[in-house]
Amino acid sequence: MSATPATPLFALHDIGKDYAAPVLDGVSLTLEAGEVLALTGENGAGKSTLSKIVCGLVTPTRGTMLLGGAPFQPGSRRDAEAHGVRMVMQELGLVPTLTVAENLLLDRLPQRMGWLQRAELHAAARLQLAKIGLSHIDPAVPVSRLGIGQQQMVEIARNLLDDTRVLILDEPTAMLTPRETEHLFEQIALLKARGVGIVYVSHRLEELQRIADRVAVLRDGRLVDVRPMAGVRESELVERMVGRAVHEHDGRPRRVAGAPMLS
Numbered sequence: 001m002s003a004t005p006a007t008p009l010f011a012l013h014d015i016g017k018d019y020a021a022p023v024l025d026g027v028s029l030t031l032e033a034g035e036v037l038a039l040t041g042e043n044g045a046g047k048s049t050l051s052k053i054v055c056g057l058v059t060p061t062r063g064t065m066l067l068g069g070a071p072f073q074p075g076s077r078r079d080a081e082a083h084g085v086r087m088v089m090q091e092l093g094l095v096p097t098l099t100v101a102e103n104l105l106l107d108r109l110p111q112r113m114g115w116l117q118r119a120e121l122h123a124a125a126r127l128q129l130a131k132i133g134l135s136h137i138d139p140a141v142p143v144s145r146l147g148i149g150q151q152q153m154v155e156i157a158r159n160l161l162d163d164t165r166v167l168i169l170d171e172p173t174a175m176l177t178p179r180e181t182e183h184l185f186e187q188i189a190l191l192k193a194r195g196v197g198i199v200y201v202s203h204r205l206e207e208l209q210r211i212a213d214r215v216a217v218l219r220d221g222r223l224v225d226v227r228p229m230a231g232v233r234e235s236e237l238v239e240r241m242v243g244r245a246v247h248e249h250d251g252r253p254r255r256v257a258g259a260p261m262l263s
Contacts, residue, residue, distance in 0.1 A: 007069040009033040009197045010085075010166050015053060015063035017221075023049050024221045027063070031166065033195040036188060038212035038229060040202060042241050045218040047201050051168050054199070055087035056080035067165070084165035088172060092155050094143045101125035101139035104158050132157045132187050149180045156184070160191070167191065168199045173207060185211055205234045217241055 008030040017024040024046045031037050041047050052058040054065070056074030065072040067083060074080035077087075094103045101121050102109070105128070110120040125139035134153055143151060152175050159167060173181045188211055191198060202208060208215055209229060217225040217240040225240045 008066075009035075009068060010054075010072075011066040012050075012054075013064045013066070015050065015065070016061050017046075017049055017053065017058065018061045022221055024053075024060075027218070027221075027223045029216055029223065029226065031197040031199065033165075033197055034192045035214065036192060036198045036200055036212045038200050038202065038208040038215040039218070040205070040208060040215060040237065040241065041218035044220075045241070046221040047218055048170070049221075050218070051087060051170055051199065051201060054080070054166070055085055055168060057087075084161075084163045085168075086159040086161075086164055086166070087168040088156050088159050088170060090171050090174060092151055094151055094155055094158075096144035097142065099140050099142055100129070100137055100146070100154055103143055103154060104128050104139070128157055128160070129154075131160055133183060149176045152176055153180060153184070156187070160187075164191075164196055166197045166199070168201065170201045171203070172200070173202070173204065181207075205237055208237075209234075219243055 010031040012027055012029045015024055015027040016022060027046075027050060029037070039047055039050070049058060053060050056077045056079050059075075067085065072083065072085075074083065074085070080086070095106070098106070101124075104125045105121060110117040110124065122139045126135065129135055129137055129139065132153065134150075134157060137146070137150065137154070143154065146154065152172065156169070156172065172184060176184060188198060188200075200208065200212060209232070212229040215225075215227060215229050215232060215237065216223060217237065219241060224243075
């Protein structure tokens with residue numbers, strides 16, 4: 001008797017989104033627990049729209065989603081987060097006038113009789129910061145006093161709760177120093193060990209080769225390739241992203257018969 005395939009942590013089936021014209025069409029993907037799935041493609045390929053559908057910011061026009069085998073239809077970002085699906089976006093959602101601690105626990109501030117319990121707040125924030133190796137950051141410091149890279153790491157820490165099951169990272173290293181990037185990769189390895197499924201959205205192919213288990217390529221709103229990351233060459237990914245072969249010698253794209261030209 002053949003073994004029953006394991007249920008993936010997360011699954012998309014025939015996801016589409018239309019505005020004036022379709023921006024996503026027929027996207028089907030799976031994400032396993034403890035996997036880093038790279039999502040790449042040119043600007044306008046549909047990566048952001050797909051990510052926002054998963055985290056409840058955009059409602060798909062068609063298609064279904066499953067979380068742990070159960071139907072998943074988040075009506076809002078808060079709804080998705082209640083199910084452990086979270087996204088760290090390029091546009092930071094931190095409130096600069098609030099402290100690090102207040103930003104980390106904004107929707108669950110410890111209060112007693114209407115008064116904020118700062119000692120309890122700071123203790124909880126230190127635990128949250130320690131999970132991502134940020135123990136050196138003072139939770140009482142206003143976010144505006146942090147560097148942009150530290151702010152990005154705080155934003156990531158805010159989304160790393162114990163119930164996180166799926167984490168989407170949208171170009172997470174765009175504002176990080178090389179040292180901060182290395183630190184982020186260490187945290188991703190720890191999350192994988194915890195069984196968190198990670199969707200890593202990036203154009204930086206050298207990063208994807210380091211941390212991704214599989215890579216999914218979107219082009220013009222369609223999924224054009226999904227394959228294991230191991231052994232994939234950058235030229236192969238670029239070819240799938242743009243729909244044209246890349247010349248082996250001078251790197252200039254060469255038209256593939258039947259492939260669309262970019263405007």
